[in-house]
Amino acid sequence: MPCDFFAVRPGGRTDLRPDGRRILYCWLPCFATDRIARRQPALAVQPVAVVRHERGRRIAAAVNGPARRNGVRTGQSLADARSLCPVLIAIDADPAADSRLLFHLARWCTRYTPWVAPEAPAEDGPAALLSVFAEGALLLDIGGCAHLAGGEAALVEDLAGRLQAFGFTARCAVADTPGAARAWARYGDPLRPVIPEGAQAGWLKPLPAAALRLREADAETLQRLGVATVGDLMALPRAAVANRFRGGDAASVLYRLDRALGAAPESIAPLPAPADYSVRQHYAEPIGTPEGMTAAFERLLLALTRKLEAAGLGARQLKFGIIRADDTLDSARIGVSRPTRDPAHLARLFAPRLEGLDPDPGIETVVLSAVSVEAFTVEQHIFQKVVTKSPSKSLSGDRRNRPALQAPADMKPADMKPADMKPADMKPVGALIDRLANRLGRAAVLRALPCETALPEIQTRYAAALDLRAGDPAPDWTAWRTPERLTGPALPVRLLEAPEPAGERIEAPPDAMPGRFEWRRRPWRTVAAEGPARRLGRWWHGETAIRDYWQVTAVPAEASGSIPDDIPGGTAPVRLWLYRDPAAGPAKQWSVHGLMG
Numbered sequence: 043m044p045c046d047f048f049a050v051r052p053g054g055r056t057d058l059r060p061d062g063r064r065i066l067y068c069w070l071p072c073f074a075t076d077r078i079a080r081r082q083p084a085l086a087v088q089p090v091a092v093v094r095h096e097r098g099r100r101i102a103a104a105v106n107g108p109a110r111r112n113g114v115r116t117g118q119s120l121a122d123a124r125s126l127c128p129v130l131i132a133i134d135a136d137p138a139a140d141s142r143l144l145f146h147l148a149r150w151c152t153r154y155t156p157w158v159a160p161e162a163p164a165e166d167g168p169a170a171l172l173s174v175f176a177e178g179a180l181l182l183d184i185g186g187c188a189h190l191a192g193g194e195a196a197l198v199e200d201l202a203g204r205l206q207a208f209g210f211t212a213r214c215a216v217a218d219t220p221g222a223a224r225a226w227a228r229y230g231d232p233l234r235p236v237i238p239e240g241a242q243a244g245w246l247k248p249l250p251a252a253a254l255r256l257r258e259a260d261a262e263t264l265q266r267l268g269v270a271t272v273g274d275l276m277a278l279p280r281a282a283v284a285n286r287f288r289g290g291d292a293a294s295v296l297y298r299l300d301r302a303l304g305a306a307p308e309s310i311a312p313l314p315a316p317a318d319y320s321v322r323q324h325y326a327e328p329i330g331t332p333e334g335m336t337a338a339f340e341r342l343l344l345a346l347t348r349k350l351e352a353a354g355l356g357a358r359q360l361k362f363g364i365i366r367a368d369d370t371l372d373s374a375r376i377g378v379s380r381p382t383r384d385p386a387h388l389a390r391l392f393a394p395r396l397e398g399l400d401p402d403p404g405i406e407t408v409v410l411s412a413v414s415v416e417a418f419t420v421e422q423h424i425f426q427k428v429v430t431k432s433p434s435k436s437l438s439g440d441r442r443n444r445p446a447l448q449a450p451a452d453m454k455p456a457d458m459k460p461a462d463m464k465p466a467d468m469k470p471v472g473a474l475i476d477r478l479a480n481r482l483g484r485a486a487v488l489r490a491l492p493c494e495t496a497l498p499e500i501q502t503r504y505a506a507a508l509d510l511r512a513g514d515p516a517p518d519w520t521a522w523r524t525p526e527r528l529t530g531p532a533l534p535v536r537l538l539e540a541p542e543p544a545g546e547r548i549e550a551p552p553d554a555m556p557g558r559f560e561w562r563r564r565p566w567r568t569v570a571a572e573g574p575a576r577r578l579g580r581w582w583h584g585e586t587a588i589r590d591y592w593q594v595t596a597v598p599a600e601a602s603g604s605i606p607d608d609i610p611g612g613t614a615p616v617r618l619w620l621y622r623d624p625a626a627g628p629a630k631q632w633s634v635h636g637l638m639g
Contacts, residue, residue, distance in 0.1 A: 064194065064216060064239075065310070066182040067161075067223035068151075068201060070144075072211045073178035075106040077143055078133055080209040089127050092176070093120055094135040103135050104176035116176060144178045147205075148313055154197060157183035157312045161224075181220055181310050198235045217242050220310060221302030225253035225272070243303055247273030254298040260287055264295070275299060319355070320411035321345045328367045328404025335364065335401050335408070340389060342410040347383040356381025356418030358508075362392060364399060365407040372399050377484065377508040379475045381416040387473055391480050475507045484508050496577040497587060498537055498635065532593065534619040534636025544620060544632035555592055556620065558599055561634050565599035569615055574622070589621040593638055 070076070079086040089109035091102040100120040112127035124130050144160045151158045161179035184197060191197035198214045205212040215227035215235045222242035226235075229249045237245045246253070249272050252261045263286070269275050275283070280296060287295045300306035321342045329335055339362055350357060358381055363373040374395035382388065479487040488504040495501055544559040555571035573592030597615045617638035622631050 062185050063183065063218060064185045064188065065218070065220045065223045066154075066184050066194075066198065066201070066214060066216045067220065067227045068180040068182065068205070069213045069215075069224075069227045070178040070180075070205070070210050071176075071213065072104070072106060073144070074104040074135065074140055074176050076210045077140060079106070085131065088131055089114065089129060090131045090133060091120070091123055092135050093132050100132065140178065144180075145313075147178075148180055149316070151180055151182055151201070152313070154191065154201065155182050155184050155187040157310060159310050159312055179224070181223075183310055183312075184216070194236050217245075219302055219304045220308045221254065221298065222246060222304075224255060225249055225302060229253040243276070246302060247271060247276065251275050254295070254302055256295060256298055260295050263287070272299070272302075317353075319346070319349060319353070319357075319415055320409060321349065322407060322409040324407050325405070328406050329408075330401055330404045332396070332399075332401060335399065335405055336396055338405075338408045339392065339396060339410065340385075342408060343385050343388060343392075346410050346412060347385050347388075350383045350412060350415065350418070353415075354418060355412075355415040356383050357388070357412040357414070358416055359412070359414040360388065360392075361409075361411045361413050362396070362399075363409045363411070364401070364405045365409075366401070367404040367406050374399060375413070376480050377414075377476075379472050379479070379489075379507045381418045383418060387476070391476055394481065479506075479508050495580050497579055497589075498533075498577075499540070532638065535639035536637045538634065538636055541621070541633040541635045544634055555594065556632060559596075559620075559632060561618075566596040566616075567599040568594055568596050570595040577621075586625075587623070588625060589623055591619060591621045591635070594618045594620050 074092045075090055078090060078092070086106070087108060089112055090106045091109055091114060092104040093100045094103045095101075102114060102116055102118045102120060102123050105114045105116060105123075109123075109127060109130055112130070114123045114127050114130060120130075120132055148158050148160045159181050161181055184194065188194040188197050191200055194216045198216060202212045202214050213227050213232055213235075215223045215230060215237070217223040217226060217237040218239060219242060222237060222245070225246055226237055226249070229252075230245070251264045251269055251272055251274070253272060254275075256264070264275065267286075269278070275295070276299070283296055284294075297306060301308040323338060323342060325338075329338060342362075346357075346360075357378065359375065359377045361373055361375045363371065365371055374392065376388070376391045376395060378388075378391070475487055475489075484506050487507045489507040490502045490504055493501055493503050542561065544556070544561050555568060555573065557568050559566055559568075571592050571594045574590035575592075577587075577589045577591060579587035595615050595617050618634050619636035619638055620632055620634055623633070624631070
């Protein structure tokens with residue numbers, strides 16, 4: 043196991059190399075923007091700035107490559123950044139999401155070593171606040187583990203390649219100390235990521251003094267004194283440096299230098315071990331029949347649900363694995379749309395998966411694991427009527443004086459439900475979603491989620507029902523039932539997949555309804571119209587769309603004209619939802635976006 047032991051030479055001088063310790067530093071310089079591009083791939087090629095609020099201003103905390111090439115830099119106000127790049131897309135910073143993703147990456151890196159930790163943010167200064175939102179870093183102690191990946195260089199190449207395949211920009215370096223690895227990853231040669239053992243002093247000399255992760259004030263002081271590189275700092279008398287910088291040990295220049303060279307310890311606090319929600323059973327005599335395997339699974343399922351109940355959790359993903367007598371492995375996995383610990387429901391979902399597991403030549407070990415768990419909320423499904431018995435003359439403490447929970451005699455079980463729809467009533471729907479998604483595939487069952495925008499084509503986004511987490515937006519659309527939306531203009535019954543141009547032969551004066559237009563290669567004549575209703579894009583996200591929507595009743599302009607087959611009803615007239623885009627050219631201003639029914 044890695045340690046912080048330092049060897050001492052006979053002359054009393056401390057060796058600059060920790061015994062057997064090798065640190066891999068993985069720097070993610072574009073972490074915040076990479077996280078956004080992973081969710082919305084279209085933004086990878088557009089200028090994007092992650093902004094944070096500071097004293098009433100919006101400051102660019104992180105910018106991606108296209109924005110940087112347009113002159114946008116971190117620390118600029120959004121107004122200044124948009125003056126350089128008018129099409130800049132601004133997205134509010136989400137430190138909680140960044141922190142969760144960095145934690146998941148650190149957990150994923152335990153494939154290389156059990157000693158992994160996300161790097162703590164810098165101590166002070168405005169640049170430190172920006173770095174919290176802009177970038178991320180991971181520390182891995184790979185001492186004794188690198189040979190499993192073919193050596194340190196091969197491990198660095200594999201880690202960086204996998205992270206780049208995930209959509210992250212990554213730079214890695216390996217050294218004896220965290221400080222040296224951090225400095226070389228950020229300022230060193232990316233083509234030579236591995237510093238040999240005990241050689242960090244010579245490799246760090248050409249690097250700028252800021253590579254030691256100094257405080258902002260200390261770095262400015264060194265720059266004024268003409269100390270440009272780490273080598274210049276190493277050549278100065280230690281007493282003179284100590285007199286110049288009288289800060290605490292944790293922030294002093296000499297302490298940073300000693301930690302980078304290995305003369306002062308710098309520990310890494312690894313991630314805590316994840317809670318194990320799994321149960322297993324070993325058998326002296328192998329199980330050789332599907333019935334026996336199913337019985338073993340049911341026993342494990344009951345034990346696991348009791349374990350989850352004691353922890354107040356519900357399972358989102360479960361995995362059942364078997365180890366056969368010939369050391370071969372096989373497994374089955376299911377997922378659910380909401381946390382559950384109902385053994386009957388889980389057993390029904392696993393039933394078709396268990397049929398695909400072959401017990402031959404015999405199963406020696408069975409394992410059932412809750413791969414993903416979430417907090418479980420107990421829900422009440424039946425309301426009972428409180429009936430108070432007639433008072434009696436007995437003592438007040440007599441049980442006969444207390445109200446009893448009793449259902450009316452004429453109430454049927456089917457009637458014992460709340461009057462209004464509650465989240466508990468969605469349990470049958472959730473069970474149906476689970477069965478369909480596990481049978482047809484996770485991507486086959488989608489759930490519509492609301493998006494706060496006025497543009498109809500992006501008001502709804504679809505996500506796999508089994509992938510929704512507890513912190514995702516509520517899918518019941520309750521928040522959208524506002525008076526403004528309920529009393530506003532009617533919406534189309536059918537929204538077209540994409541707006542369809544109304545053609546070049548449209549007749550409409552400015553800011554008025556069209557008299558004639560051409561749609562789907564047919565001329566149409568307007569009979570009645572209602573509008574306009576203006577809708578704007580999210581200007582704070584860079585959406586500049588301005589649309590004026592009209593509800594138009596139209597008939598074929600030609601006597602022989604017929605209604606297209608894909609329009610409901612098949613008879614004239616037709617009610618359409620048209621909009622006008624003032625920014626488009628005269629021939630493209632009008633488009634049909636839906637059918638009013």
